[in-house]
Amino acid sequence: MLPEVLVVSAPGKVILHGEHAVVHGKVALAMALNLRTFLRLQPQSNGTVSLNLPNIGINLAWDIAKLQQLDMCFQETGDSWPAPSPAQVEKLKEVAGFAKTSADSGPDSEALGVLTFLYLYLSISQKQRVPPSLDITVWSELPPGAGLGSSAAYSVCLAAGLLTACGDISNPLKAGETASSRWTPEELELVNKWAFQGERVIHGNPSGVDNAVSTWGGALQYQQGKVASIKRLPALNVLLTYTRVPRSTKALVANVRSRLLKFPDIVTPILSSIDAISLECQRVLEEMVADPTPEHYVRLEELIDMNQHHLNALGVGHASLDQLCQVTSAHGLHSKLTGAGGGGCGITLLRPDLEQPEVEAVKRALSSHGFDCWETIIGGPGVTVHVAASLDAPVRQALAGL
Template identity: 70%
Template sequence: MLSKVLLVSSPGKVILHGEHAVVHGKVALAVALNLRTFLRLQPQSNGKVSLNLPNIGVTQAWDVARLQLLDTSFMEQGDFPAPGPGNPPDFRKLGQTQSLNLVPGPRLSLGTSPSVLVRESHFAPACCRALPSLDITVWSELPPGAGLGSSAAYSVCLAAALLTACEDIPNPLEDSVHTSRWSEEDLQLINKWAFQGERVIHGNPSGVDNAVSTWGGALRYQQGKISSLDRTPALQILLTNTKVPRSTKALVAGVRNRLIKFPDIVEPLLTSVDAISAECEHVLGEMASAPAPEQYLVLEELIDMNQHHLNALGVGHASLDQLCRVTAAHGLHSKLTGAGGGGCGITLLRPDLEQDKVEATKQALAACGFDCWETSIGAPGVSMHSATSLEGHVRQGLGIL
C-alpha cells in the first residue's frame, strides 16, 4: 500500500488535422499538447479521502468508513473496450478490482472521473480492495471546456496514480531518476480505466483523448481504430483560445447537412482533408529521422489548406479568421483545432523563428482578447515524477503545495 507521495502528470491534446472529416470515416491526427494536468497523491491517517482542485477552488472530503464497495463486473464484459494503439484484446483481468460508492453522495470509482469542472461531482479513487486514507490534489495548465482534453488528462492521472498506489502496476520511478513512464502493458491498463472515466463524463467518447494523454506523441484515428505514429518530432506552437463558446454537436450537424445538400462539393473536401492528414503523417515521419527546414514549409502549406477547407465546411468563425490574419501578419500559419466555430487555434513556430517575433505575435493576439500559450506538441504521455522534481514549478506556478 502507498507509503509515500506520488506525483503524476499527463498531457492535453489538439487535433492537428482531420477534424470533422474524421466523423465521416477519414483520418484524424491527434497530438499530445505539452500543457499538462498534475496530480499529487499523498497517504493520510485521518480516515478520509480528500479531493482538492485549487484551480477552481473546490475541496471535498469523505470518510473512508462510509464508502461501500460496488461491483465492477462491467469491466470484464468487454462491452466497453478502451481504444488505444493496437487496441489489444487481452487486457489483464480486473475481477477483484472494485469501485466505490459514497452513500449518500457522489459515486467514486477508478475511471469515474469528473472533468476538471467536477460538473458530474465524480472522481475516481478505487482500484484498491480496501480504500486507504488519501489526499488527492489536482491542478492543470489546461483551460477546461476548450476541447483540449482536460477531462481525459484528469482521468489518466488519477487512474495511473491509484493503480500505482494500490500496487496493481509498479511504480516506474527509480532512485536518482526524476521522471519515468510505465511499461506498455501498464499503459494499456491505465488507458482502460481512464476510458471508463471519459464514458461517465461524455457518454460515448471516441477514446482518442485518453489515448493521447496515456501514450503522448501523435496518434492516428480512423473509424474507431487508434494507432501511434512511431516517430514524432516535438513541434513548437502557439496555442490560442479565442474564448468564443461553440456547440460541437451543432457544428458536426452543420457539416453533415452541408454534405447532404452538396455531396459532390463536400465529399471531395473531406477526401482532401484526409489527404492532408496522410501527407502530414508522412512529413512528420521524415522529420523525426532527418529534419530539414523545407519540411516546416510543407507543414505550413498543409495548415493553410486545411484551414481553408474547414472554412468551406462551415466551421470557421470571425475570431478564427482574426487569429489567422494576426499570425499571418507576423509570417506565421494557423488553423483551428477541434470543432471550430470559435474555440482554439494552433500556430506553427519554425525553429529558426526569432523570439522577439514570437513575443510580438503573442502580444498582438492578447490585444484581440485571446489567451495564448507558447508550448509544444508531440509531448510525452502520462509520467511519474519524483516528489522534488516539480516542486519549484508548482510553487511558482500555483503555490498549492
Template identity: 65%
Template sequence: MAAILELFVSAPGKVILHGEHAVVHGKVALAAGLNLRTFLRLKPSKDNGTVVVNLPNIGTKLSWNISDLQALVPSFQESPDHGPVSPSPEQLDILKTFAGISNGTRDTESLAVLAFLYLYLSICGQKLPGLEIVVWSQLPTGAGLGSSAAYSVSLAAAFLTLTGMISSPALEDIDTTRWTQTELTLINGWAFQGEKVIHGNPSGVDNAVGTWGGALRYQAGQITPIERVPVLQILLTNTRVPRSTKTLVAGVKDKLLKYPDIMEPVLSSINAISEECQRVLQSAENGLSKEHYSLLEELIDINQHHLNVIGVGHPSLDRLCQVTASHGLHSKLTGAGGGGCAITLLRPDIEPTAIAAAKQQLSDCGYGCWETSIGAPGVSLHSSSSLPEDVSKSLKTT
C-alpha cells in the same frame, strides 16, 4: 495497497493537427500530445479516515469519510481480471445521490467529482485507502484540449499505482519515468471509463493521447500510435469564443446532405492532408528540415481554408490567422472550430521578436496565448524535485 508516501503524476492535453470534422465521416484525423499538462499529487490522509480531493483550478475542495464511501463498495465490485469496467446508469445514480448532484447537472465540478468517485471506488476495491489528492492543470477547461482526459488519465495512473496493479518505479536517480506498454494499456482503459462518466460516449482519442503522448492516427474507431514523431513548437491560442461542438458537427452533416458533390471532395481533401502530414512527420528521421516545415505550413493553410468552406470557421479565427500571417506564421483552428482554439506552427528559424509581437497582438485581441509544444510525452510519474516551481507550489496548496 502499495506503501506510498507521496506520488506525483502528470498527463498531457491534446490538439487535433488535422482531420477535425472529417473524422466524423470516416476520414483520418491526427491528434498529438500538448505539452500543457495536468499534475496530480497523492498522499495518505493524516488519519486514514477521510478522502480529500482538491481541484484548485475550479475552486473545489471536498472530503468524505471512508466509512461512508465503504458503504458504496458493494455496488462497485471489481471485475475478476481487475480490468476496466464501464459505469452503469445505476452506479452513476448512486454516485450522484451520494455527492448531492441532481440528474442532468453537467457543470465541470459535478462531472469531475463523479469521475473521481467512480475511479476511486472501482480501482481501489474492497479496502478503501484514506487519501489527500490535489489535481492542478495548465489546461483551460472546456476548450477542446483534452483537460478531462488528462484528469482521468492522471487519476487512473495514481490509483493503479497505489493499489499495486501497476509498478511504482523508484525515482531517486531520474526525474520522470513511464510505465510498460501493458501498464499503459491498463491506465488507458480505466481513463476511458472516467471519460465515459464525464462525456457519455467519448471517442477514446483524448485519453489515448493523454496515456501515450506523441501523436495518434484515428479513423473509424481505430486508434494507432504514430512512431518517431518529432516535437513541434507551437503557439496555442484560445479565442475564448464559446461554441457548441454538437451544433457545429450537425451543421457540417447538414451541408454534406445538401451538397454531397461539393462537400465530399472537401472532406476527402482533408483526409489527404492528414495522410500527407503523417508522411512528412514520419519521414523526418533526422529531424525536420526547412522543406519539411514549408510542407507542414502549406498543409495548415489549406486545411484552414477547407474548414472555413465546411462552415466551422469564425471571425475570431480569421483575425487570429491574419495576425499570425502578418509575422510570417501559419495557423489553423484545432478542435470543433466556431471559435475555440487554434495552433500556430513555430519554425526553428523564426525570430523570437516575431513570436513575441504575435503573442502581444493576440493578447490585445483578448485571446489567451501559450508558447508550448506538441508531440509531448504521455502519462508520467515524477519525483518531487523534478516538478516546475509553479506546479510544485500549486500542488502543495491544500
C-alpha cells in the same frame, strides 16, 4: 510501496489535422500537448479520502467506511468494463452532495469532475479489503472546455495515481532518480482503459482518442474507431491560442453533416481532401525525424493553410479564428483551428529559425484581441510520474495549495 508523495502528470491534446472529417471515416492526427494536468497523491491514515481541485475551487473529503457501504458493484467483464449506469451515477451524486439534476440539464462540469473521481476511486479500489486513505490534489495548466483534452488528462492522472496506490501497477520511479519515469506498455494499457471509463462518466460516449493521446503521448492516427501510435515523430513548437469564444461541438458536427447531405458532391471531396492532408502531414513528419529541413516546414505550413480553408468551407470557422489567422499571417506565420472550430482554439506552427522577439510580438498582438496564448510543444510524452522536487516552482506551489 508508495512513496510519501506520488506526483503524476498527463498531457492535453490537439488535433493537428482531420477535424470533422474523422466523423465521416477519415483519418485524424492527434498529438500530445505540452500543457499538462498534475496530480499529487499523499497516503494518509485518518480513514478518509479527500479531493482538492484548486482550478475550480473544489475541496471535499469522504469517510471511507461510509463509501464502502455503497455496494456499487463495479464489475469488470472480460477485458472491458460496462459504462457507469444511471443508477450508479445518481448514487455517486448523492454521496458527492450534489442535488439530483434533470436528464436534460445533467451535472455541471464541477460535479462531473467529482463524480469521475468517486467512480474511479471506488472501482479501482474495490479489490482492496479497505480502500486506501488518500489526499489527492489535481491542478491543470489546460483551460477547461477548450477542446484540448482537459477531462482526459484529468482521468488519466486519476487512473495512474489510483492504480499505483492500489498496487495494480508499479511505481516506476527507482531509488535515486531525480526527475521522472514512465510505466511499462502493459501498465499503460491498464491506465488507458480506466481513463476511458472516467471519460465515459464525463462525456457518455467518447471516442477514446483523448485519453489514448494523454496516456501514450506523441502522436496517434485515428480512423473509424481504431487508434494507432505513430512512431518516431519530431516535436513541433507551436503557439496555441484560445479565442475564449465558446462553442458546441455537437452543434458544429451536426452542421457539417447537414451540409454534407445538402451538397454531397461538394462536401464529399472536401472531406477526402482533408483526409489526404492528414496522410501527407504524417508522411512529412516521419520524413523529418532523420533530417528536418526548411522545406519540410514549408510543406507543413502549406498543409495548415489548405486545411484551414477546407474547414471554413465546411462551415466550422469563426470570425475570431479568421482574426487569429490574419494576425499570425501578418507576421509570416500559418495557423488553423484545432478541434471543433466555431471559436475555441487555434494552433500556429513556429519554425525553428524564428527568433524569440518575433514570437513575443505575435503573442502581444494576439493578446491585444483578447486571446490567451501559450508557446508550447506538441508530440511530447504521455502520462509520467515525477520526483516532486523536480517540478517547476509554480506547479509545486499549486499542488501544495499555496
